Amino acid sequence: MRGSKICRKTKETDIALRLDIDGSGQAEIETEVQFLRHMLDTLARYGGFDLELKATGDNDHHLIEDVAIALGTAFREALGDVPVERIASAMVPMDDALVTVSVDIIDRPYCEVDCPDVLYLHFFRSFAMSSGITLHGIVHRGLDEHHIIEATFKALGTALRRAVVPRESILSTKDAVSLRRE
Ligand SMILES: [Mn+2]
Numbered sequence: 001m002r003g004s005k006i007c008r009k010t011k012e013t014d015i016a017l018r019l020d021i022d023g024s025g026q027a028e029i030e031t032e033v034q035f036l037r038h039m040l041d042t043l044a045r046y047g048g049f050d051l052e053l054k055a056t057g058d059n060d061h062h063l064i065e066d067v068a069i070a071l072g073t074a075f076r077e078a079l080g081d082v083p084v085e086r087i088a089s090a091m092v093p094m095d096d097a098l099v100t101v102s103v104d105i106i107d108r109p110y111c112e113v114d115c116p117d118v119l120y121l122h123f124f125r126s127f128a129m130s131s132g133i134t135l136h137g138i139v140h141r142g143l144d145e146h147h148i149i150e151a152t153f154k155a156l157g158t159a160l161r162r163a164v165v166p167r168e169s170i171l172s173t174k175d176a177v178s179l180r181r182e
Contacts, residue, residue: 002164003050004077006070013057013066019074021164023050031055036064039120039153040071046157061119068123072130075160079105083170088162094151097142101155104134105163106172113137115152116145124152 003020027044029037031053044051055070057063089102101113111128114137115121128135137155142148 002078002080002082004074006074006077008066008070008073010066012059012062013055015055015066015070016053017055017067017070017074018050018052019071019078020050021047021075021078023048025049027051027053029053031063031067033060033063036067039123039149040067042150042153043157046154046161048161049157061122064119064123065126068126069130072127072132075127075131075133079164083167085163085165085167086171088159090155090158090162091140092151092155092158094147094154096144097147097151098140099142099148099151099155100138100140101152101159102136103156103159103163105131105160106134107132108134110134111136113152114139114148116142116148120149120152124156 001020001022006017008015025045025048027041029040031037040051040053055063055067084105086106087104089100091100109129109132111125113121113124113135115124124135137152139148
């Protein structure tokens, strides 16, 4: 099992997180923001990750940002040095919304995601920066913000599930690219 545990406590937030990348999509999430719970549950389910999270914060911005940082850090640690498929995409429809997410699991943190909500845009950016992945998200169409954000989390989970599949050798024209900071 590729997994990791993170405890992250600041004056603003208190987060305990356990992530198993080779899980079965089970999430146990305790936090006061109902929509964040719903999105993390969606991410875990579509990603095939097992995720346990307890998080409190002094406001929604700090909570959502720090959960994303903890999750990204856990993701990076859980992957370790095992070569993976790296690049994957998923296009996900959800009622009126149609969203594509593409990821590259490589130490080139970048985030360009269309997101109608600034807090969840912050989530995606913080996740990309702390995990080190390249993350793009395109909203092809959509009317309902909830559907657009939820479709983006489904697409992110699906793309990550495809990208973390182990492979025999490292996919790169460079030599070994390690995700671990030495
Ligand atoms: Mn912030």
